[in-house]
Amino acid sequence: MTTPEDQPSAPQPPASEPADRVHRSSAGIAGGVLLLGLAGWLGIDAIVAGEGRTPWLALAALILVVPLTVAFTLRPAVYVGQDRLRVRNPFRVIVLPWGQVAALRSGYSNEVVARSGKKYQLWAVPVSLRARKSAARREARAAAERSTPREPRDGRGSRGSRGGFGGLGGFGGSSGPVSEGPVRSATDRAMDEMRALRESREKEESAQGDVTVRWAWEILGPAVAGAVVLGILLAVG
Template structure:
C-alpha cells in the first residue's frame, strides 16, 4: 500500500536490515465489477423472494444465499496475486498458494497464466489472459504507434518501483496486461531468488471459509426443496 504522499509504505526492517514494504497486488478490475453487480442483483432478487414469496419460497431463497454468494465471491472478488521481496502469494478461488521466490521456477502466460513452483503447476486466476488485447498490442507493435486507450483489464497496487507508487491499466500499450504482469513477476523472482529469506517450500491452503458455507448452504437448499 502507499502513504497519502504517494510514497510506498515502509514497514519494519527485515532480517537483512532492509525495510519491508507492503505487498504489490494484482487483480482483475472486470472480475471485481462483475462480482459486485452479480451480488447486488442476487441480493435484490433473493430479498424480494424472501419478503414477498409464499409457501416454502422464502426458505428456499434464503437457503440459496450461501450457495450463490460464496462462489461468486470466490471467483470474482477473492482472486489476487500478492508479491513482495520475499514471496509470491497466488490467491485462487478455492486455494491460496504461497511460494517463496527461491521455489518459483517460472511464470508463463499462454491461454492462461500459470505458475510453476515446487515441481507443481498452478493456475493464476487473478491475471486473466485477453487474446483480443494481445492482438491489439501486436497491431500497435507492427504500426510502431501508441494506443490512446490503454486496457483496463487489471490493476496493480503497491510498490512498482522508483518514482511510481501506483500503476493502473496497461502503461505499455504494446504488451497485453497479463504479459506485463508475468514479465514483472518473473523479473522479481530472478532478482530475489538468492535472498536468504526468500527460501522455503511452497505452501497450499484450502479456503474453507468459502467451501464450508457453500456445502452447508447446498445441504440446506436440498432440505428446503424436498421437505
C-alpha cells in the same frame, strides 16, 4: 566533557520492506459487484414477498450463491513480494517463496510452476486474447513508425516545403516520440515483472522455504451448507 559526537547515537529503526504489489482483475470485480447486487435484489425480494417454501429456498440459494460469486470474482488476487508470491485463488491460498518458483508461464491462462512440478493458475491475472491482439497491432504500428525515415526539419521546425503547418507539428507526422520497447498487454506486463523479480530474488536466503497451500474454508463452509440445505428443501418437496 562529552561532546555530541561522543554520545551514543539512538538505534535506527529497521528498514521496512516494500509493500507487496497486488494484481486483481478489475473486470472480475465489476462483474462480481453486479452479480451480488442482482442476487441480493432477487433473493431478498423472494424472502420478503414469497410464500410457502419460497423464502427458505431463496435463503438457501443465497447462502450458496453469494460465497461462490465472491470466490470467483472479488476474492482472486496475486500478492507479489520481495521474498514470495502469494496467490489467492477462489478456493485456495498458495504461498510460494521465489526460491521454489520454477517458472511463470503464459498461454491460454497464466500459471506459476513450483519446483516440485505442481502448477497453480493465477486467477487474478487472466489472459485476454483480445488485449494481446490489440497490443500486437500497436506494436506493428510502432515498428512501422520506427522503420520509416523521418524527413529533415529546417531551422524553423517545419518539414521543408511539404510540412505545410510550420512548428505546430502538423497532421502529416507523429506528434510525439515513438515507444522504443515492445508493446505488451497489461497482464503480460504483470507476468514480465514477476519473472524479472523471480530471477533477481530466487537465490536470496530470505526467499527460500516451502510451498504452503491453505483451503479457503471461509468460502467452502457456507457454500457447502447452502448446497446441503437447498438439496434437502428440494428433496422434501
